Amino acid sequence: MILANAFCLFFFLDETLRSLASPSSLQGPELHGWRPPVDCVRANELCAAESNCSSRYRTLRQCLAGRDRNTMLANKECQAALEVLQESPLYDCRCKRGMKKELQCLQIYWSIHLGLTEGEEFYEASPYEPVTSRLSDIFRLASIFSGTGADPVVSAKSNHCLDAAKACNLNDNCKKLRSSYISICNREISPTERCNRRKCHKALRQFFDRVPSEFTYRMLFCSCQDLACAERRRQTILPSCSYEDKEKPNCLDLRGVCRTDHLCRSRLADFHANCRASHHTATGCPADNYQACLGSYAGMIGFDMTPNYVDSSPTGIVVSPWCNCRGSGNMEEECEKFLRDFTENLCLRNAIQAFGNGTDVNVSPKGPSFQATQAPRVEKTPSLPDDLSDSTSLGTSVITTCTSVQEQGLKANSSKELSMCFTELTTNIIPGSNKVIKPNSGPSRARPSAALTVLSVLMLKLAL
Secondary structure, three states: OHHHHHHHHHHHHHHHHHHHHOHHHHHOHHHOOOOOOOEHHHHHHHHHOOHHHHHHHHHHHHHHOOOOHHHHHHOHHHHHHHHHHOOOOOOOOEEOOOOOOHHHHHHHHHHHHOOOOOOOOOOEOOOEOOOOOOOHHHHHHHHHHHOOOOOHHHHHHOOHHHHHHHHHHOOHHHHHHHHHHHHHHOOOOEOOEOOOHHHHHHHHHHHHHHOOHHHHHHHHOOOOOOHHHHHHHHHHHOHHHHOOOOOOOEHHHHHHHHOOOHHHHHHHHHHHHHHOOOOOOOOOOHHHOHHHHHHHHHHOOOOOOOEEEOOOOOOOOOEEEOOEOOOOHHHHHHHHHHHHHHHOOHHHHHHHHHHHHOOOOOOOOOOOOOOOEOOOOOOOOOOOOOOHHHOOOOOOEEEEEEEEEEOOOOOOOOOOEEEEEEEEEEOEEOOOOOOEEOOOOOHHHHHHHHHHHHHHHHHHHHHO
16 A cells, blocks of 8 residues: 555656646746747738738727827727737837848837827837847956056056057958048038038948947047047047037937937937946946947937037046037926936946946846836837047857957057957846846756655655
8 A cells, every 4th residue: 555655646746847847837927928039020020921910010000190199099999909919929029239120120119119108208118139248358358458457657658549449440340431431421511511410420320330349349438548548539430520510409309309210219218228327236237237338328329319428538427419408498307317317327437437447247147127118008908630540139159259459550560469359158038037048947947856855755754
């Protein structure tokens, strides 16, 4: 009898262990409601392949055209269309910055999310996939160029922004795209029109989207000890064409213009999501992720909301769009709040200083903790200072990048080469949570061992 009972108990526990160890156990409450992210272009293709989703999507776009949210939701057909789409990949789709069909992806995203919130929101959710990798290795690379750890006397005399320009000129792609935007942004159209601002912005976007960040970041965020270096840093984006204008517009008006363009609107929303100062983290950044903030800042360059350093102070880092809050009327408080997100942004300032110093916090990357306004679910009812001659995906992957920089100028045989490599590790992270899913692991892995311990004790008791 004892042996029969022991056999039954063993069979029951074996079935339990199998269910706990199976992949389906990951579908439990810990991941309830979370769906793997799909880019909006792919989500649109999936929706188009299903007649019900496709027809509802067309209906919703018609509902949103020229109507406010309350009017739209008062229409039963519009409400039914929204309910169907909330269960489709379209509702949770995101885009990747710099992807091949980025504009198309963003148009699809905003076609659903615009009009689903109550009026004009101060902060909008970012349409981009969250950044889960870190730039600690690039920070260390920057520290070598900035002279951190070297002779303090030599480091103090170095112009690190000039060194960054020289490093760019040693990379064919960086040199080509940098030369292109400098030429376009410096080209005078007429005595009254100093440049073609639209073409200048386009060339800048191409540079920052297509050149690796180990080059662009060093030019934008280089550390400075004197005015000459800081002025070169300020001149990186050719501000006389790309940034400054005859008059400064009101910041809320500038934001309104930006939000009429899907790309500009998306980059601004991404900046707020990744750079909004947080008092709950060590760095002042959401999820302590400097990379996400610096990438979002660089992503706004080349749009109406282009930010830049306001002066040539080598130590006091203050950035701002070209705008002010004069003429805000009863919206002055909101305008000042918007402007402070740039001029007094603790997260952005710390990130720029950390990159220039080659330091980073020693924390594991997490999904963004910033709570932006989410679309609601409806219940089912001038020239540079010196001559030009000086001049991301979810999943687990290891990307190794190497670059060669000569220590003494650009001539190939005048100095020895310094070759540096860095490795960037990215991990799968569930958006909106702090859980990291490592390959071949999961929450159920620890449970079988505990159950085996219980089984051993029961078998021992039965044997006795």
